[in-house]
Amino acid sequence: MSNENTTVTIHIEEAHKSHRIGWLRAAVLGANDGIVSTASLIVGIAAGEYISVSSQADTENADLELEKKALQENEAYEKEELAQIYEARGIKPELAKEVASQLMEHDALDAHARDELGITEGGKSNPIEAALSSAASFTVGAAMPLLTAWLVPQEQLIISVSVASLLFLAVLGAIAAKAGGASMTKGAIRVTFWGALAMGLTAAVGQLFGVVA
Ligand SMILES: [Zn+2]
Incomplete structure (x- = not known):
């Protein structure tokens, strides 16, 4: 008689436990999903931005290297090229040549980078800065629907x-x-x-x- 009672008690306890484990398991899996998918999205966005801005920065650096070489090897041609850029922007030929000469005396690579390649010192691509700012703005954006869902x-x-x-x-x-x-x-x-x-x-x-x- 007492043996039977013990068996019943154990069965009930097991049933309760497995019920709780089922609920807990679902909750843990749900939270896991939330963490993994949100983290993957944030990391994915940041990595994507880092890669895209890195390749942009690589292109800019390669362009600058080419330009540096061209300036060393054929300064006269480069001066003429720069003068033509100013002419195309509406400066008279004589003055355009003068502007090109003076700017190249001051800093030849800087003048070509800015006016020929469109690269300015402040506007140079920074992959880490771009990745961090995308990740931050993504996180703020992601928080909006999450907060709404919460409230x-x-x-x-x-x-x-x-x-x-x-x-x-x-x-x-x-x-x-x-x-x-x-x-x-x-x-x-x-x-x-x-x-x-x-x-x-x-x-x-x-x-x-x-x-x-
Ligand atoms: Zn040039």
Whole structure:
């Protein structure tokens, strides 16, 4: 009799434990997914930016090396080339030659870098700076829908996150347009339209796979 009782108790405890483990497992896996996918996105964005700006910087450095060599090997040709650039910008031939001469006496490579290649000291590409600033702005952007999801009731999650994100996009689009001197309304509409399309497509794909699974 007492033996039977013990068996029953053990079974109940095991059932409770496995129930708790199932719930905990799902929670841990969910959190894992959140950490891994968000971290991968941030790292991916930063790495992508680093690579793209690095290759831009490599191109700039290679151009500067070529220019340095050309200046050493054929100064007269380079002076003429620079004078023609100034002429094309509307300076009279005589003065253009004079400007080219004086600028090249001052700093030949700097003059060619700026006026021929369009590379300025302050405007040189910095991969690390670009990667850090993309990662930071990505993180701020990612926090917006996350905060919304955190604050709204569960049952309104999808609609709230969609509407709030489109609002954030509209504001960003307007700011970007203003910074670039374009129409704020057009900027807001364009960014919101593409954002809505991207979210709609993602939702459609999610539903498709949700149904199949
Ligand atoms: Zn040149």
